[in-house]
Amino acid sequence: MKKSVSPFELLSERRSELMGFSILWVVWFHSSFRLDFFPAEPLNTFFEFIKKTGYGGVDIFLLLSGMGIYRSLSKNNVSDYIKNRLRKIVPVWWAYLALYYLLGKFVFDVAISAKDALGIATFMGFWLNDDIIGNWYVYAIMLFYLISPVIYSLLNESRNKKRMCLALVIISVILSFPFFGVFKLIVFSRLAIYVIGMYFAADLQNAEFTKKSIIFCAVIFMIFGGVLFVLENSFAKYLWPYGLWWYPFIPLAPAMSLLLTLLFQKISEFADGAMWCLRKTGEASLEILLISDLMFENAGKMNIRTPSEHLTALLIIVISLTGGFVFHYIIEFCKGIFSDKDKGSGKKKRRKGVK
Numbered sequence: 001m002k003k004s005v006s007p008f009e010l011l012s013e014r015r016s017e018l019m020g021f022s023i024l025w026v027v028w029f030h031s032s033f034r035l036d037f038f039p040a041e042p043l044n045t046f047f048e049f050i051k052k053t054g055y056g057g058v059d060i061f062l063l064l065s066g067m068g069i070y071r072s073l074s075k076n077n078v079s080d081y082i083k084n085r086l087r088k089i090v091p092v093w094w095a096y097l098a099l100y101y102l103l104g105k106f107v108f109d110v111a112i113s114a115k116d117a118l119g120i121a122t123f124m125g126f127w128l129n130d131d132i133i134g135n136w137y138v139y140a141i142m143l144f145y146l147i148s149p150v151i152y153s154l155l156n157e158s159r160n161k162k163r164m165c166l167a168l169v170i171i172s173v174i175l176s177f178p179f180f181g182v183f184k185l186i187v188f189s190r191l192a193i194y195v196i197g198m199y200f201a202a203d204l205q206n207a208e209f210t211k212k213s214i215i216f217c218a219v220i221f222m223i224f225g226g227v228l229f230v231l232e233n234s235f236a237k238y239l240w241p242y243g244l245w246w247y248p249f250i251p252l253a254p255a256m257s258l259l260l261t262l263l264f265q266k267i268s269e270f271a272d273g274a275m276w277c278l279r280k281t282g283e284a285s286l287e288i289l290l291i292s293d294l295m296f297e298n299a300g301k302m303n304i305r306t307p308s309e310h311l312t313a314l315l316i317i318v319i320s321l322t323g324g325f326v327f328h329y330i331i332e333f334c335k336g337i338f339s340d341k342d343k344g345s346g347k348k349k350r351r352k353g354v355k
Contacts, residue, residue, distance in 0.1 A: 007213070014328065284327075
């Protein structure tokens with residue numbers, strides 16, 4: 001680790017790898033693939049716990065998103081910031097809607113009404129309780145994008161950013177309480193971790209990540225990892241309705257993310273190829289998330305037959321990842337074409353202006 005590196009720099013340098021790790025963790029969580037065939041029972045219990053907590057990958061996404069959004073707002077006015085967010089999300093989301101419709105009609109036998117399609121296209125389906133809503137994460141991140149200028153202003157203008165962050169985290173958690181027992185809790189219980197991500201960019205760019213910081217992160221990781229293990233095994237019925245699935249990740253996600261960056265640094269020293277694969281996976285993480293969600297939701301209708309359930313589940317994961325990569329590169333290819341056209345039209349206009 002570099003001597004004067006900051007937590008912000010660590011996370012920024014390994015952003016793609018962290019996103020790659022997170023999406024693989026989320027995909028595993030949603031799949032039915034289990035590592036439960038080890039002779040030693042503790043290993044089976046350990047891997048089952050890791051699988052059950054795979055939703056925590058979303059919290060790592062939100063931490064990194066908060067960081068990126070703070071930087072974006074520091075460089076752009078609100079109007080340009082919103083345009084940039086829409087350019088990034090809308091092409092992927094609308095292409096996903098088209099794919100959702102086509103696969104639903106010709107493969108999965110799932111009808112999407114005009115109302116459902118409009119709800120998805122306008123990012124309102126989740127909030128209006130439509131039957132078919134698409135992926136909840138996109139609705140969540142779009143909501144967080146909209147309120148980010150307010151959070152940015154509060155953090156940026158605060159003399160004590162740490163205290164302001166703590167206040168915003170507490171407010172965020174309190175605001176989630178009215179959603180106990182409602183599916184929308186999955187969104188509002190995550191706002192606090194997004195705020196922490198923005199704080200990392202606001203106040204930790206120059207802070208030094210020392211050995212004491214590593215020990216502190218390790219302690220947080222063990223304490224809240226232990227809390228999560230107890231909750232998973234002893235209070236399972238309270239996890240979803242009361243947010244006990246997600247609240248432990250408010251301190252756990254930042255600590256775990258920082259520890260993972262150190263692990264990735266070590267791995268890259270002798271296996272940079274593995275890190276390259278993780279980076280590429282992270283770059284396609286949004287598309288993989290959407291395609292995997294679609295595949296797992298309709299896995300029973302795909303009629304895939306293999307010699308075992310484990311192999312079937314693994315095959316669906318492979319199909320989801322491959323489909324996500326293909327979807328990502330098609331979107332990027334199309335963006336490149338339109339970008340070239342825009343540049344060409346811009347040059348023509350400038351030439352006409354010269355004449």
